[in-house]
Amino acid sequence: MKLLVKTTLYYVIASLLFFIFAGFIIVYDYNKILDQEINKLLINSEEIITTQLVNDISLESLNNYEQVITKTNSKNYLDNPIFKDTTRYDIIDDNFHEYRMLRVTRRIGNDYYDISIFRSLIQPNTLIQQVLISLFIVFLSLLAFLIISNLLISRKVWLPFKETLNTLATYELGSTKPITLNKTNTREFNQLNEIIYAMTTKIKYDYVNLKEFTENVAHEIQTPLAIIRRKCEKLLQTDQLNAEQMAEITAIYTNCIRLSKVNRGLTLLTKIESGAYQVEKNVNLTEVLASQIAHYDEMISLKELHFKKDIHHVILHDMNSELAVVLLSNFIRNAIHHTHKGGTLKIATGERDISFYNTGANGKIDTELFNRFKKSDSSSLGLGLSIITKICRLYNIELSYDYEDTTHKFRLLF
Template sequence: MKLLTRTTLIYLLYASVVAGAGTFVYFEVIHKLYYGYVDRTLSRRKLRVLKALRLYLHSPADLAYWHQLDHNVEFVPLPTLPARQPDRIGQRIMYNELTGKVQPYRQLAAPITFQGRPYELQIRLSLLDTQGLLWRMALTGVGLFGVLGLGMLGLQVVLNRRLWQPFYYLLNQLQKYKLNRSQPITLPPTQVREFRELYEAVQLLLRQNQRVYRHQKEFSENAAHEIQTPLAILRAQLDLLVQAPGLTEEQAGYIERMMSVTHRLTHLTKSLLLLAQLDSQLYFPTELVDMAGVVRAQLVQLQDQLSARGITLTTSLAASVPLRMHRVLLEVLVSNLLVNAIRHNHTNGQLAVTLTTSSLTIENTGRAQSLLDTGLFERMRTAPDSPAESVGLGLTLVQQICTHCGLPLRYTYTEPGRHHQQVLFG
């Protein structure tokens, strides 16, 4: 959800709560004000009636005639006059002869004396139109809130398209930004100070990251050159030493171990350099690669290792699985998964490779324990039963490549001692 949309929704929620509660408060306030006005009107009318009784009316028949002329004024005879009873104002439901309906009235009742006889003076005002008026006022308030809400939503759309346009333009550039390409980041003209400050902070951050990236790239290139060259010389000298005449069996054993260490160091160096490139988010150009062809080629190369350990291989490979990816990264991914499944397998164990259009699954027998507890994807972490030539970076590279290429990687363990590595495609 966009920030402006979220802010607008919060404002609308607050406004709806205030409007909902305010409608009832508004109704009650108007209700009290109007009833106060009605009560004052009844009190003033009572004074006019009392004045008319003193000046213009002379007999009880005049009282009945007055009631016939105005049904809202009535004189009810009383047996005795109450002692100092105050005026009573309240609600009364009566039948209205003019409308033919039962409707509410506001009534004032006061004891009076006319020509020595006690009466109760009842003065009434109809409330039928009043209720309708109050409800219409409340509905008008609800309608105004509806107009306010629609106006805020419309304003939010306009602000999204105009006021926030520089922000989304900058965000779009950052989403496409690559450190190794060094494309410039621009900001459209804007009067919003926060956007300009954000742009300046982004520019500073990118300059710092580009400087760190250049230094790390130079270090990786220098390390690749400076380390690989002496290693190549060392391997060549060891090859010449093996071919030297008069070499004893004991000396050959020492040389073989030195060559094994040299091979392991070469593999470790290449893995570390590749990890450094992946950590730096270097751009690896992609191409359409057949995953099935890569898997078959890697299985052929590892056939000697499978035979040496007596591992039974079972495959179920789709005819062709095209995948857009960097070929070298894909080969490293598949090779490391297969090599890991062989190294951590039992002698005379089992290895199953399943390739579909949606995933690559490698299942192998091994330790009767989940490898997640042993730091499976941590760098330089190897299991106790790992071979000596293992450098502890195989699955770390697999995880880094999957993360870099957006391929979900899953590991599961099932009894008895079966380990599953699965790479999902898209």
């Protein structure tokens, strides 16, 4: 949920709660005032009737639909006015309506009179309904005004923040162009931009240093490794070494080659993670796959593999062409390496996928092998599948693995 929508939603909820509470208070006070006015009206009417009774006005002339006066011997309501709501049948409307009633007993001379006075509540109730409707319309209009004004004002206020986000989204770490953030008249946004500028400057500085360090290490290590390898090759070709010395030099030579491969693998991983490879549009992966298969033809023949190839679909994908070679060659090399001699190897393409099948007796591999330095055997460097995983994540390629009937299946979905 967007920040602007979220804050507006909170304003709406808070406003609704406030309006409900305020409406309840207004209606309660208004209803209380109406009740007091009706009660005063009933008291005034009762005082007039009492005065008329004192002046010997006949009961027949005083009794009507809204007031009933009778002589009584009861003293239950003597000088104690009682107010209550009741319903009465209206002959004209042929329906029952709500009324407020005042009942009191008065002594006039030697006689007691039971006085009941009624006032209709139709008009007050109708008035309250009209007030509620008016309040609802006013509150609804005010709420709409608050929502619209909040959206417009917040959109203008938060515009610099959105511009900062857009700038960060388009900023490339390896770019030599410095990040530019616009100044605003809001102090907090200016402070945010200053912090972001300082952070990106530091990150860029560290990135350049790391990149230079990686390139220097990769270059400098290869030279002494090449010297050690040549020296070992020269010593291995002489006849002056005994068996123990030959074994020691062979171990040095093997580990030298291994270290060289590790160096190249780590350098490649570092470049991938730092975004050193530029994206190319519509790289023809089918052509890259065909060229890599031809490159490994000799290895396939040496292991006497039953090789099946079905790469008739043209697959285009936006990625770096060098990393496309690395990705597909790793899959082919791993499939050849882990297929027993005389086994079956199959490479097939679909409309949007490339699949690699190879037979193997070791069972289903552990998915931990996709992490760096996890090895399937002692001869593995533990970097191949890690490089594959990095490339797949970088270019949104879905990688899946399955094992069935002694056959490993790797699938790349583009």
